[in-house]
Amino acid sequence: MRENIKKLVAKAKIPFLEVHIEERQGVEISYAGKELDSLNQYIDIGGNVRAFSRGVWSFASFNDFNELESHINFVSQHVRIGRRNNRGKLAIAEPYVDEITVKMDDDPREIPIYEKVKTVKSYNSIILRSKKIQSSRVRYADTFQRRFYINSEGADIVEEKIYCGISFIAIAKDGMNVQMMKKSKGGTRGFHTVCGLEEDAEGVKKDAIDLLKAKKVKAGMYTLVADPVLTGVFAHEAFGHLSEADFVYMNNKMQKIMQLGRRFGSKELSIVDDGTICGERGSYKYDDEGVQSRCNILINKGILVGRLHSRESAEKMSEKPTGNARAISYRYHPIVRMTNTFIKKGNMTFNELIGDIENGIYAVDALGGQTELEMFTFSSAKAYIIKNGRIGPMVRDVVITGNVFETLKNIDGIGNDMELHGGLGGCGKDGQSPLPTAQGGPHIRIRNVVIGGK
Amino acid sequence: MNEILDSAKKLVNEAEIFCIKGKEFPVVFKANRFYTSEKKDFEGLGIRVINKGKLGFANTTKVEACGAILDFAKNASKYGELAKFAFPEKVKMKPIKTFYKCVKKITQDEIKERSYYLIKEILKKEKGAKIDIEFKMAEWKIRIMNTKGLDVTYQKTQTSMNLLIFLVIDSSFTWIYKIKVSPKKIFINKKDLKELLKKVELTKKVVTVNSGTMSVIFMPSVMPMHLRSFMMGVNGKLIQKGSSPIKHKKNKKLLDKRVTIYDNALLNGGVRSRPFDSEGVASRRIPIFKNGVLKNFLFDLQTAGILGKKSTGSAVRGFDEMPYPGMSNIIVSPGKWSVADMVKDIKDGIIVHNVIGGGQSNLLAGDFSCNVSLGFKIKDGRIVGRVKNTMVAGNVYDAMNNIEGIGKKIDNIGSFYTPAFYFKSLNIVSR
Numbered sequence: 001m002r003e004n005i006k007k008l009v010a011k012a013k014i015p016f017l018e019v020h021i022e023e024r025q026g027v028e029i030s031y032a033g034k035e036l037d038s039l040n041q042y043i044d045i046g047g048n049v050r051a052f053s054r055g056v057w058s059f060a061s062f063n064d065f066n067e068l069e070s071h072i073n074f075v076s077q078h079v080r081i082g083r084r085n086n087r088g089k090l091a092i093a094e095p096y097v098d099e100i101t102v103k104m105d106d107d108p109r110e111i112p113i114y115e116k117v118k119t120v121k122s123y124n125s126i127i128l129r130s131k132k133i134q135s136s137r138v139r140y141a142d143t144f145q146r147r148f149y150i151n152s153e154g155a156d157i158v159e160e161k162i163y164c165g166i167s168f169i170a171i172a173k174d175g176m177n178v179q180m181m182k183k184s185k186g187g188t189r190g191f192h193t194v195c196g197l198e199e200d201a202e203g204v205k206k207d208a209i210d211l212l213k214a215k216k217v218k219a220g221m222y223t224l225v226a227d228p229v230l231t232g233v234f235a236h237e238a239f240g241h242l243s244e245a246d247f248v249y250m251n252n253k254m255q256k257i258m259q260l261g262r263r264f265g266s267k268e269l270s271i272v273d274d275g276t277i278c279g280e281r282g283s284y285k286y287d288d289e290g291v292q293s294r295c296n297i298l299i300n301k302g303i304l305v306g307r308l309h310s311r312e313s314a315e316k317m318s319e320k321p322t323g324n325a326r327a328i329s330y331r332y333h334p335i336v337r338m339t340n341t342f343i344k345k346g347n348m349t350f351n352e353l354i355g356d357i358e359n360g361i362y363a364v365d366a367l368g369g370q371t372e373l374e375m376f377t378f379s380s381a382k383a384y385i386i387k388n389g390r391i392g393p394m395v396r397d398v399v400i401t402g403n404v405f406e407t408l409k410n411i412d413g414i415g416n417d418m419e420l421h422g423g424l425g426g427c428g429k430d431g432q433s434p435l436p437t438a439q440g441g442p443h444i445r446i447r448n449v450v451i452g453g454k
Numbered sequence: 455m456n457e458i459l460d461s462a463k464k465l466v467n468e469a470e471i472f473c474i475k476g477k478e479f480p481v482v483f484k485a486n487r488f489y490t491s492e493k494k495d496f497e498g499l500g501i502r503v504i505n506k507g508k509l510g511f512a513n514t515t516k517v518e519a520c521g522a523i524l525d526f527a528k529n530a531s532k533y534g535e536l537a538k539f540a541f542p543e544k545v546k547m548k549p550i551k552t553f554y555k556c557v558k559k560i561t562q563d564e565i566k567e568r569s570y571y572l573i574k575e576i577l578k579k580e581k582g583a584k585i586d587i588e589f590k591m592a593e594w595k596i597r598i599m600n601t602k603g604l605d606v607t608y609q610k611t612q613t614s615m616n617l618l619i620f621l622v623i624d625s626s627f628t629w630i631y632k633i634k635v636s637p638k639k640i641f642i643n644k645k646d647l648k649e650l651l652k653k654v655e656l657t658k659k660v661v662t663v664n665s666g667t668m669s670v671i672f673m674p675s676v677m678p679m680h681l682r683s684f685m686m687g688v689n690g691k692l693i694q695k696g697s698s699p700i701k702h703k704k705n706k707k708l709l710d711k712r713v714t715i716y717d718n719a720l721l722n723g724g725v726r727s728r729p730f731d732s733e734g735v736a737s738r739r740i741p742i743f744k745n746g747v748l749k750n751f752l753f754d755l756q757t758a759g760i761l762g763k764k765s766t767g768s769a770v771r772g773f774d775e776m777p778y779p780g781m782s783n784i785i786v787s788p789g790k791w792s793v794a795d796m797v798k799d800i801k802d803g804i805i806v807h808n809v810i811g812g813g814q815s816n817l818l819a820g821d822f823s824c825n826v827s828l829g830f831k832i833k834d835g836r837i838v839g840r841v842k843n844t845m846v847a848g849n850v851y852d853a854m855n856n857i858e859g860i861g862k863k864i865d866n867i868g869s870f871y872t873p874a875f876y877f878k879s880l881n882i883v884s885r
Contacts, residue, residue, distance in 0.1 A: 033695045035535045038776050041526035043514045057490035063497050063515045071493075078491045081562070117533045135697040171818075176699045176851075178819045219665070219847065219883040250485030251584050253622035331494060370810045374627040377810055377825040377845075399815060399823040401845050452823040452845035452883045 001065070002148060002156070008069055009152050014051045014076045016090060018151035020288065021047040021065075022330040026143035027108075029116055031124040033135045039117065046330040051075035052312075055088025059333045091314035091321045093291050095154035100285050102160045106191040108142035109162075116140060119194060120166070126201040127170045132209045134173035138201075140166045140194060141424055147288075155290040163187070163281065163436060165424040166194040168201050170208035179211035179396065181381055183365065184423035187438070189279040207382050214394040217383065217451055223360035224400065224449040225353050228419035230366050230380055232439030235271055236341045236427065237369035238376040238404040239264075240439075243273070243298045243306075244324070244429075245313035246336040247373070255317075262304050265408040268346050271299040273308060275323060275339030281422025282339035282437040286323070289334055293323040299408075310336050328432045335430055343441030346414025353413045353445045360386035361451060363398050377401040399452045406448075413445030458501070458520045459599055466505040466528050468601050470541050472732060473499045474773045476594025481565045483587040486573050491562060496594075498773035503527045504541075509534035509756070513774045538759025541600040547729040547736045550720050556639045557591050557611040565589045568641050576619060579651050586618040589641075598734045608729050613640045619654060626842070628657050630828065631808070635725055635868060653807070653828070661831050661839030667879040669803030669832075669858065670846060671796050674865035676806050677872040680850040681784055683820040684715065688742055688750065690757035690768065690779035692818070699819055699851075700748060709746040709854040712789055716741055717752060719767065719782035725869040726782040731769040733777050740766055742784075746854075754779045786872040789860025796859055796876040798835040804882065805830050805837065806846060823847040844884040853877050 005019050024044040030037045048061040049071050058078035060071040108116075120140045127136040142164040149157040165186020172179045181204045187193050226234060248254045275293030277283050284293055289311050296306050309317070310325035313336055325334035354362065362384045369378030379399040385392035419440045426434030455471060462469035475497040482489045500513040501523055510531025512523045569587045576583055590613065597607045614635040621628040630653050634640050672680070692698040700708065719737035721727050730736050733755050741749040753761070754769035754777050770780030797805060809824040826844045830837045853875075861873030 032691075036533050037535070038511060039530040039533055040775065041512045041523075041530060042774060043516060043519045043522065044774075045514075045516045045519075056488060059490060059492040060494070061492075062495040064495065074493055078562075082488055082491060113529060114533070135695045171697050173697060173699075176819070178697060178699050178816065180816065180818070219845075219881065221885060251620070251622075253582065257622075331496065333490070333492070367815075372627065372629055372810055372827050375810065375825055375827060375843075379815060379823070397815065397821060397823060399845065399847070401825040401843070403843065450843065450845065450883060450885050452847045452881075 002150065005068070005150050008072055009150060012072055012076050012152070014053055014079060014152070016052040016152055017049065017072070018149065018289070019047065019049050020330050021148040023146045024143060026141065027113065027116060028139070028141045029120045030137065030139040031120055032137045034128065036117070048330045049075050050333055051079040052090060053079045056082040057333065058082065061331045088312070089315050090311040093289065093311055093321050095151065096286065096290055096292070097156045098286070100159045102162050104162070104190040107162065108164045108191045109144055111191050123166070123168060123197065123201040126198060127168060127205045130205060130209060132172050132174070132212065133170055133205060134178070135171040137169040138166065139424060149286065149288070149290050151290060157286050157290050159284065159286055161188060161284065162190070164191055164193050165422065166197065167424045168204045170204045172208040172212050174212045177212055179208050181208040181211060182367070184425065186422040186424045187279050187281045188283060210394055211382060211396050214396040216397045217361065217395040219452055222449055222451055223357045224446045225357070225360065225362045225386065226444050226446065227364045228417065228440050228442060229421050230363050230378070231343055231441035231444050232341070232421055233366040233369045233378050235343050235441055236338060236437065236439040237371045237378060238407065239271055239298070240273065240338045240341045241371055241429070242373055242404065243308050244336040244338070245307045245309045245317060248307065249313045249316040258304065258307065260304055260306070263302050264299055264304050264405070265302045265411055267301045268414045269299055269302050269408065269411055270297065270344040271341070272297050272344060273338050273341045277340050280340045280420055280438045287325045287334070288327050289325040291321045291323040291325065293339060296322050308336050308338065310334060326435060328435045332432050335432065337429065337435055338427060338437050340420060340438040342420060342439060343414065343444060345416055345418040345442040347416050348413050349416060350443055353415055353443055354386050354391065355389045357386045358388055361395070361398060362386050362391055363400065374403055374405070375401070376404055401450050401452060407446060410447045411444055412447055415443035417442045455597070455599060458524070459601060461521070462501070462503065462524055463601055465524055466503040466531065468504040468541055470502045470598065470600040471499060472502070472771065472773055473597045474594055476592060478590060478592040480588060480590045481562065483569050483573065483585070485584045485586065486577065488566065500771070500773040500775070501527045502776060503531055504537045505531040507536055508532070509537045511776050537756070539755035541602045542604055542734050543602040544604060545606055545730045545734050545736050548720060550727050550729050550737070551722070552637055552727055552729070553609040554611045554638045557613055558593065560591055560613070560639060572617060572642060572647060575647055576651065580621065580654055582621065584620045586620070588616045590614045598732070600734070604734050606730060606734055610637060612637050612725070615640060615642050617642050617650070619650065621654065621657070623658060630654055630657065636723065637725065637727065638723055656830055656837060657828070657840045659839035660842055663804060663831050663841045663844055663882060663884045665883050668882055669800045670877045670880040671793065671803070671805040672875045672877070673793070673805065673807045674861070674872045674874055675867055676809055677786070677875060678867050678870045679809065679822060679824070680853070681715070681786070681870055681872065683817050683850045684742065685781045685784065686818050688752055690751050690753035693751050694757045694760050697818065703748050704751070705747060705749070707747045708851060709743055710857045711746040712857060712860055713743055713746050713854055714787035715743045716785045717768070717781050717783070718785050721783040721785065724783035725866065728782070731767045732771040733765070733769040735765045735767040735769065737767050737782070752779045752781065782869065784870045786864070788862045788864050788873045791859035791861055791876060793861055793874050796874065797832055797837060799858070800832045801834055803832045804841055804844070805832060809846070820850040822850060841884065844882060847881045847883065853880060
């Protein structure tokens with residue numbers, strides 16, 4: 001089929017044409033309460049073609065390969081109509097010819113279904129082993145993905161990936177008071193990623209029960225210490241999305257705000273997006289435009305030094321492609337996305353971070369995060385009062401909001417630990433969700449954080 | 455499709471095929487310019503089986519792979535939940551129009567002409583604005599078949615238009631947007647444009663607001679966040695699992711008596727209107743809250759079966775998942791207030807048009823705590839400027855007992871049809 005595609009691509013009279021073909025297969029298992037809620041095994045095969053000419057794209061996705069030629073005709077025709085009065089090129093990228101196959105000792109495809117079910121069931125029964133737990137959800141998913149990429153410049157890449165992960169949710173209830181705790185683990189390392197997590201399941205159960213008794217946080221301004229998961233959500237949601245150049249390049253005012261060389265934080269603050277870290281959920285060798293992933297430093301010692309690009313945005317800003325053009329599946333065109341995003345570790349111990357805080361909040365894990373570029377909001381899964389340098393009682397409903405530029409400047413302490421979290425979910429942007437990413441960092445301390453609540 | 459069902463009969467006791475096939479045509483303008491025009495063909499097929507009394511499921515986008523998929527589904531049934539229902543043999547449905555031919559007649563030229571007009575008019579008023587527009591038209595066909603003899607189909611059309619104005623005012627970002635969606639032909643029109651430009655004008659003056667409790671108007675665009683909490687509360691799955699906080703509250707008055715909410719899959723021209731649900735059970739109009747009293751929960755066949763109830767025709771699903779109870783069109787009855795009168799009535803308060811972070815709180819419990827991404831301060835009955843760095847928080851079950859007034863005009867926000875709500879007092883945190 002690849003030879004046939006190459007012939008069709010060569011025939012098209014368009015400056016740039018690319019074809020993706022994707023095969024996915026996987027298993028999803030989910031327990032809700034005592035019962036197996038779903039066990040879903042699937043085979044998904046599809047593809048897309050995309051054409052570019054003078055700043056204009058056209059894209060067609062499909063499941064039926066017999067009509068490939070008509071899809072190529074569609075994009076060729078539409079890009080010709082659209083390009084009138086437009087200009088634009090793509091940054092030069094080396095057309096790689098490569099084949100990456102996955103080999104691992106514990107390939108999830110080789111693990112029998114009953115063993116996967118057994119694993120999920122055992123964690124689920126740990127969570128349910130308390131009268132205060134009303135319900136649970138344990139979800140397991142593995143995906144094998146093989147993606148072919150061919151473009152009119154000669155790139156011909158096959159890359160295989162395997163994702164495997166699990167998530168735990170515990171719901172505790174006392175009358176109208178319903179509390180939830182969740183946690184997830186995931187990556188590209190194989191089935192052992194989801195093994196031996198009994199302590200995590202216990203932790204989720206305990207936290208949900210403890211949250212029933214926790215008081216709502218009193219709204220106000222606090223000094224906040226974020227754990228590595230929340231630090232990751234901040235690095236990704238609040239700052240990371242601003243580094244995605246597909247938005248910046250179209251907007252002069254944004255370009256001024258996101259000018260390289262501008263100071264964003266203290267000398268201790270460095271933020272990195274690195275798609276090359278082995279085994280992490282956001283890692284890959286080639287992005288969906290055939291550009292190699294790499295380690296991109298975004299903030300170095302407080303100064304903005306880089307951003308994330310597709311071939312289009314790189315050309316528009318006269319910078320180099322960074323290997324960040326990604327699509328969640330063949331049904332979508334690639335857009336600029338993050339990989340594994342984190343704040344680099346510093347040198348403060350946890351006790352040093354909280355030591356001089358009179359009245360603060362230690363926020364742990366995130367239920368979610370959302371951003372409108374400048375403004376962000378995210379909620380921690382659980383939190384504790386910090387009183388006179390010591391961790392105090394648990395509080396709930398800690399929702400943090402702020403302006404990213406001010407908040408970055410208000411980071412005044414960076415811990416000496418470091419964790420990356422992949423999980424099962426991922427990032428959402430422009431209707432494409434979830435895209436596998438990882439995020440993390442050390443514990444960090446932020447001054448003057450607005451927390452909504454009671 | 456019949457052959458798949460025939461081979462299923464040999465392999466398992468009962469089987470159901472859910473099939474979707476369609477096309478979507480997005481046209482996108484980015485930063486004031488035409489950017490891409492796309493075509494997305496899609497098809498998918500989910501097979502649900504009952505074997506030895508237990509449920510199994512598998513799915514594919516490749517019809518040729520159905521043999522393997524059938525085996526997957528059978529294998530899955532070994533571990534599956536006990537089926538507490540039988541597949542329906544037939545469906546007695548009321549006719550409802552879901553397919554509009556006019557959608558198929560929309561041309562690229564018409565979309566471009568209308569989009570360029572909107573961009574031009576906005577740029578006239580606001581030179582530095584960056585405008586993104588996405589117009590989509592789609593048509594698809596749903597077919598449900600089972601080994602009990604059911605074989606039903608309906609076709610659906612949909613158009614949607616999103617317009618996003620991005621402004622940088624004093625190095626601070628502002629987003630103003632409008633989203634419209636309908637099974638009919640729909641565009642953002644001159645009236646919508648006028649409203650958008652009015653908002654642009656209002657955002658230019660930023661004012662501070664003090665933290666504390668005050669009157670708050672939630673425009674219809676914000677209401678789905680609150681309504682989602684109710685929809686979770688009445689979801690048959692959460693009732694069955696016991697995690698709904700209103701599980702034991704049927705026929706109890708939970709909200710202000712002016713609050714009436716229906717789930718209506720038979721709404722004329724509704725975004726989620728359909729003659730039958732995703733299991734082939736006939737659609738109907740279901741009262742959720744009537745004058746503040748909780749009237750019904752939403753069930754699919756399995757959750758209803760477990761609880762000894764009847765399906766409310768509320769099964770929703772994609773081809774790649776098992777059905778579960780969910781909402782169709784949510785219709786909130788209007789009140790007597792105009793938004794202008796609400797503003798006039800407020801001495802100190804805010805009017806909220808958009809929020810971010812609405813989904814992050816404990817939605818099931820009805821809690822909300824979100825950043826006001828577009829909202830204005832009201833002082834002595836007048837809008838005085840935009841608020842920033844402000845959060846609004848509360849609990850929707852409490853708030854809905856603390857209503858000053860309900861708007862008289864219903865707006866359609868996706869599949870939610872709701873008026874604005876005016877609350878006496880909510881918590882505002884700001885700096």
